[in-house]
Amino acid sequence: MNPLGVAGGVLQAVVIVGGAPLVVGLMRQIRARLEGRAGAGVAQPWRDLRKQLRKQPASPRGTSEIYRSAPVLLVATTLVVAVVAPFVTTASALPAVADLFVVVALLALGTVMIALAGIDTGTAFGGMGASREVTILALVEPTVLVAIFALSVRAGSTNLSAIVGSVLDDPARLVSPASLLAAVALVVVIVAETGRLPVDNPATHLELTMVHEAMVLEYAGPDLALVELGSAMRLSVYLGLLANLFVPWGVATGPGVAALAVGVAAFAVKVTLLAAALALAEVFLAKLRLFRVPELLAGSFLLALLSVTTAYVLV
Amino acid sequence: MNPVEFGLAAAVAVGLAGTVAALLVPRPARPGVTGACVAVAGALGLTAGIAAVTGVTWSVHLPAVLPLAGVDLAVDGLSGVFLAVAGAVAVAAGIYGIGYARHGLDGRAVQAAFPMFVLSLLLVPAAGGVGTFGLCWELMALSSLILVLAEHRRRPAVASAGLWYAVMTHLGFVAILVGLLVAAGPADGGSFAAIRAAAPGLPPAVAGLAFMACLVGFGSKAGIVPLHAWLPRAHPEAPSHVSALMSAAMVNLGVYGVVRVGIDLLGGGPRWWWLLTLAVGAVSAVYGILQAVVAGDLKRLLGHSTTENMGLVLVGVGACGLFTVDGEAVLAALALTAALLHVIGHAAFKTLLFLSAGSVLHATGTRDLDALGGLRARMPATTAAFGLGALAASALPPGTAFVSEWLLLQSLVHGLPAAGVVASIVLPLGVAAVALTAGLAVATFVKAFGVGFLARPRGSGAAGARESPPTMLAGMALAAAACVGLAIAPMLVLPALAQVAGTLTRTGPPVSGAVTIELDGVAGAMSPVLLAAALVAGCVVVVVLVRVSAARPARRETRLWDCGGGPLTERMQYTATSFAEPLQRVFDNVLQPVQDIEVTHHRESQYLVEAVAYRRRVPDRIERRLYEPVLAAVAAWGRAGRRLATGSVHLYLGFGFAVLCGAFVMLVVTR
Numbered sequence: 012m013n014p015l016g017v018a019g020g021v022l023q024a025v026v027i028v029g030g031a032p033l034v035v036g037l038m039r040q041i042r043a044r045l046e047g048r049a050g051a052g053v054a055q056p057w058r059d060l061r062k063q064l065r066k067q068p069a070s071p072r073g074t075s076e077i078y079r080s081a082p083v084l085l086v087a088t089t090l091v092v093a094v095v096a097p098f099v100t101t102a103s104a105l106p107a108v109a110d111l112f113v114v115v116a117l118l119a120l121g122t123v124m125i126a127l128a129g130i131d132t133g134t135a136f137g138g139m140g141a142s143r144e145v146t147i148l149a150l151v152e153p154t155v156l157v158a159i160f161a162l163s164v165r166a167g168s169t170n171l172s173a174i175v176g177s178v179l180d181d182p183a184r185l186v187s188p189a190s191l192l193a194a195v196a197l198v199v200v201i202v203a204e205t206g207r208l209p210v211d212n213p214a215t216h217l218e219l220t221m222v223h224e225a226m227v228l229e230y231a232g233p234d235l236a237l238v239e240l241g242s243a244m245r246l247s248v249y250l251g252l253l254a255n256l257f258v259p260w261g262v263a264t265g266p267g268v269a270a271l272a273v274g275v276a277a278f279a280v281k282v283t284l285l286a287a288a289l290a291l292a293e294v295f296l297a298k299l300r301l302f303r304v305p306e307l308l309a310g311s312f313l314l315a316l317l318s319v320t321t322a323y324v325l326v
Numbered sequence: 327m328n329p330v331e332f333g334l335a336a337a338v339a340v341g342l343a344g345t346v347a348a349l350l351v352p353r354p355a356r357p358g359v360t361g362a363c364v365a366v367a368g369a370l371g372l373t374a375g376i377a378a379v380t381g382v383t384w385s386v387h388l389p390a391v392l393p394l395a396g397v398d399l400a401v402d403g404l405s406g407v408f409l410a411v412a413g414a415v416a417v418a419a420g421i422y423g424i425g426y427a428r429h430g431l432d433g434r435a436v437q438a439a440f441p442m443f444v445l446s447l448l449l450v451p452a453a454g455g456v457g458t459f460g461l462c463w464e465l466m467a468l469s470s471l472i473l474v475l476a477e478h479r480r481r482p483a484v485a486s487a488g489l490w491y492a493v494m495t496h497l498g499f500v501a502i503l504v505g506l507l508v509a510a511g512p513a514d515g516g517s518f519a520a521i522r523a524a525a526p527g528l529p530p531a532v533a534g535l536a537f538m539a540c541l542v543g544f545g546s547k548a549g550i551v552p553l554h555a556w557l558p559r560a561h562p563e564a565p566s567h568v569s570a571l572m573s574a575a576m577v578n579l580g581v582y583g584v585v586r587v588g589i590d591l592l593g594g595g596p597r598w599w600w601l602l603t604l605a606v607g608a609v610s611a612v613y614g615i616l617q618a619v620v621a622g623d624l625k626r627l628l629g630h631s632t633t634e635n636m637g638l639v640l641v642g643v644g645a646c647g648l649f650t651v652d653g654e655a656v657l658a659a660l661a662l663t664a665a666l667l668h669v670i671g672h673a674a675f676k677t678l679l680f681l682s683a684g685s686v687l688h689a690t691g692t693r694d695l696d697a698l699g700g701l702r703a704r705m706p707a708t709t710a711a712f713g714l715g716a717l718a719a720s721a722l723p724p725g726t727a728f729v730s731e732w733l734l735l736q737s738l739v740h741g742l743p744a745a746g747v748v749a750s751i752v753l754p755l756g757v758a759a760v761a762l763t764a765g766l767a768v769a770t771f772v773k774a775f776g777v778g779f780l781a782r783p784r785g786s787g788a789a790g791a792r793e794s795p796p797t798m799l800a801g802m803a804l805a806a807a808a809c810v811g812l813a814i815a816p817m818l819v820l821p822a823l824a825q826v827a828g829t830l831t832r833t834g835p836p837v838s839g840a841v842t843i844e845l846d847g848v849a850g851a852m853s854p855v856l857l858a859a860a861l862v863a864g865c866v867v868v869v870v871l872v873r874v875s876a877a878r879p880a881r882r883e884t885r886l887w888d889c890g891g892g893p894l895t896e897r898m899q900y901t902a903t904s905f906a907e908p909l910q911r912v913f914d915n916v917l918q919p920v921q922d923i924e925v926t927h928h929r930e931s932q933y934l935v936e937a938v939a940y941r942r943r944v945p946d947r948i949e950r951r952l953y954e955p956v957l958a959a960v961a962a963w964g965r966a967g968r969r970l971a972t973g974s975v976h977l978y979l980g981f982g983f984a985v986l987c988g989a990f991v992m993l994v995v996t997r
Contacts, residue, residue: 064872064875064876064877065876065877066877067880067881067882068876068880068881068882069881069882069883069884070881070882070883070884071883071884071885071886071887072883072884072885072886073781073782073886075702075703075780077702077780079881083865083868083869083872084861084865086864086868087861087864087865087867087868088861088864090864090867090868091857091860091861091864094860095860105853105856105860106851107841107842107851107852107853107856107857108852108853108856108857108860110732110850110851110852112732112735112852113723113732113852113857116721116722116723116728117723117857117861119722119768120722120723123720123722123768123772126772126776127772127775127776127780130772130776130777130780130781130900130905131702131776131780131781132781132886133699133780133781133782133886133894133896133899134886134887134894134898134899135894135898135899135900137781137900138777138781138899138900138904138905139900141772141776141900141905142900142904142905142906142907142908143908145768145769145772145773145905146769146908146909146912148765148768148769149619149762149765149766149768149769149909150765150912151765152761152762152764152765152768153758153761153762153765155761156735156757156758156760156761156764157754157757157758157761160735160738160739160742160754160757163739164739164742164743167740167743167848167849168849168850169735169736169739169850170849170850170851173849228887229886229887231884233872233876236872237868237872301908302908302911302912305912312758316754316755316758319742319754319757320750320751320754323742323750324750
């Protein structure tokens with residue numbers, strides 16, 4: 012635990028909590044403009060959060076503390092990841108937690124808590140959303156871990172800072188087939204995990220297509236604010252991980268205010284670009300039928316497996 | 327006096343006393359006395375096991391106890407691990423059994439078999455020779471069979487489960503005996519030390535035969551696919567504390583056998599042994615959890631999950647053997663450490679899960695997840711216990727299985743650069759199998775906990791449930807404490823396990839550290855304590871920030887959103903079947919479920935539907951393809967044999983004469 016890591020960790024948490032709603036706002040704005048609408052502005056998610064936080068907390072009758080604690084845990088797990096992972100600096104606040112397996116499992120824990128909350132409401136929507144979300148989670152897990160495997164073999168460690176560091180030391184590895192295949196596999200995974208098109212439509216409230224929205228249908232007030240903030244943070248965290256695993260330049264490796272400032276700026280630019288690309292792609296994509304999603308995930312799993320094999324063969 | 331010797335001797339004495347007491351004490355006091363004896367014997371076994379793991383060894387030869395071979399006992403670190411696990415599970419199960427046995431389980435035979443079963447679980451890992459091992463193994467099989475059959479008067483399914491269990495456990499025993507005898511053939515006597523000394527001289531084919539036979543026999547005890555058919559039958563039908571002992575302590579001994587024979591006695595072996603072990607482990611893990619995710623019976627689900635976890639352990643054992651062949655001793659020790667930690671973690675959470683499932687069964691009278699729900703308000707302690715167990719079982723942080731699976735994945739990740747061509751294909755597939763298992767385990771336990779315990783009751787049994795008596799809760803609390811301890815502070819046990827694994831693979835311990843698990847020899851570190859602390863800190867920060875920023879803190883109770891259609895009923899909730907339906911559809915080709923939908927039309931118009939009946943069954947496909955042909959062949963053989971037995975004495979005398987003549991002819995020809 013060094014001073015740079017602690018400073019970087021706090022900075023990362025602040026940047027992600029503050030910036031994640033803006034990223035979501037940006038994506039909505041891009042979509043609106045491309046569809047010929049004016050859009051509500053980039054800061055609209057923050058205005059929504061402020062409105063929700065001012066409302067009185069409410070719990071539906073018959074729900075237990077699982078329902079009440081799930082939003083807190085969703086945000087807390089993402090917050091821990093935001094602090095420890097190398098987004099702004101490679102020096103982690105808690106190096107013993109900055110493991111790629113740990114980070115992925117922590118994010119899964121948040122999903123599981125929300126799924127349990129969905130079941131806890133006892134409504135058909137809650138159960139339906141939970142069932143679909145958990146199905147996608149179960150199928151995404153193999154791809155994530157195999158892609159991690161491909162990346163870690165290269166670095167000789169599953170520690171995030173080590174993986175990022177190894178790319179910084181040897182940029183030529185980035186253009187290897189193993190790395191590209193793993194990147195494509197991870198993109199599919201991130202789309203599925205964050206509930207974006209074509210796996211889930213974040214703007215829908217139609218029972219045939221809802222996944223994430225169905226689980227959180229009962230939430231209102233500050234709880235809903237936490238769920239929304241948690242989802243936005245997860246999106247930023249995943250995009251940030253993707254960016255820094257494959258294009259780590261700009262991340263602060265040494266101490267100094269200037270290096271941290273460059274790190275923050277680079278991180279913001281990378282996540283913004285990725286989010287813009289994702290929003291752009293979403294305009295041209297239709298949502299897949301739920302039972303076609305496993306085919307997409309199986310394809311990404313195959314890519315991840317190929318990536319490991321090429322990592323071994325072409326080293 | 328040697329602590330191992332003292333612990334084992336005292337445990338045997340207390341266990342035997344418990345058996346005798348169960349036969350003599352009157353019915354009202356019987357469960358209390360036996361339960362106390364079992365718990366004390368378990369605690370003594372636990373101390374002996376801990377002493378053995380920390381390096382105290384003990385061996386003895388008692389020629390007078392058994393004719394011909396005598397009794398050999400030898401306890402080393404590896405035995406100690408399994409001895410300690412069995413003892414710890416027995417403590418929780420014994421205390422729990424006091425309350426649980428009030429419901430028709432206080433008969434003499436059942437109560438007397440209970441301490442015998444625990445005793446045999448303690449003695450199997452302590453056995454130091456083929457004869458002693460076989461005797462203890464058979465004692466374990468018979469006493470557990472009596473316990474499985476305990477409720478045979480109440481449910482007809484118990485008898486069928488008992489038959490499956492009896493036949494498969496004895497076929498497995500035959501395979502183990504063949505394997506051990508083949509290995510002991512050239513050795514000087516039947517003790518394990520003699521076999522170990524003679525093993526380097528065994529021809530490869532003979533050693534391979536011994537290992538294969540042992541893998542089959544021990545694999546059937548561990549519930550490994552395709553020899554798992556007894557497990558999802560016997561575990562649900564046994565009383566729950568017995569299920570816990572079987573699932574958390576007995577199946578482990580299958581793994582113990584594979585490690586003892588393959589790695590210790592036969593000293594490694596060629597690559598194909600371990601590829602096979604790894605492959606059956608991976609297949610079992612995926613197949614077991616797939617069956618669990620679609621299971622609708624709570625205890626059956628837990629039984630399938632046992633197959634999954636033993637599969638994961640065998641993946642670790644197989645990887646250990648593979649790395650040993652490749653000369654990567656550090657990685658081999660790491661993989662074995664992960665496997666042993668998973669055995670301990672699985673024992674802790676499976677005990678907890680079976681005990682809480684028993685508490686649910688006790689209170690609601692049903693194991694059917696589709697009829698459960700709403701237990702959070704009615705049985706808060708049981709719900710908390712099951713939730714903790716589910717978290718531990720689903721390999722999410724901060725859970726018990728997460729640490730061991732992390733270690734296992736670390737050994738596989740670091741194995742790739744050093745691996746040959748075969749391993750470079752096998753290891754990614756192994757990682758993929760472990761990962762798919764982890765994902766499906768999450769789905770399984772979200773289903774079991776969410777549908778079984780949260781929301782509103784789906785049946786009258788669940789609606790009228792009451793919390794279980796304090797002795798049952800005490801047993802569950804002990805298991806829960808073990809789960810939490812292993813999840814937060816695995817470094818309490820890991821150094822000792824690493825030492826055991828290091829000794830077996832002839833290298834140093836692969837893991838060190840106090841707060842952080844640091845891998846020695848390869849890069850990797852992880853700290854469950856810091857992770858848990860970070861999560862707690864994160865929650866505190868979030869709660870404080872919300873409190874500060876929220877305008878109106880008082881929480882209000884509201885109606886559920888019912889689309890304006892009036893209050894929602896219990897029948898509108900998702901059930902376990904509907905929850906697992908998407909996954910069942912995704913894995914349709916593997917599971918091959920059987921579904922019938924019957925639509926009854928109205929008499930007056932066939933456009934009006936009167937009733938729809940939906941039935942779904944997921945038959946075990948391996949069972950149907952593999953066991954049914956064998957059973958049919960055996961039955962046909964029996965029918966054919968019946969033709970010989972017509973009842974005529976003359977014919978029987980004729981058979982005797984013919985066989986005698988045949989034997990003489992054979993003697994003449996072969997001489």
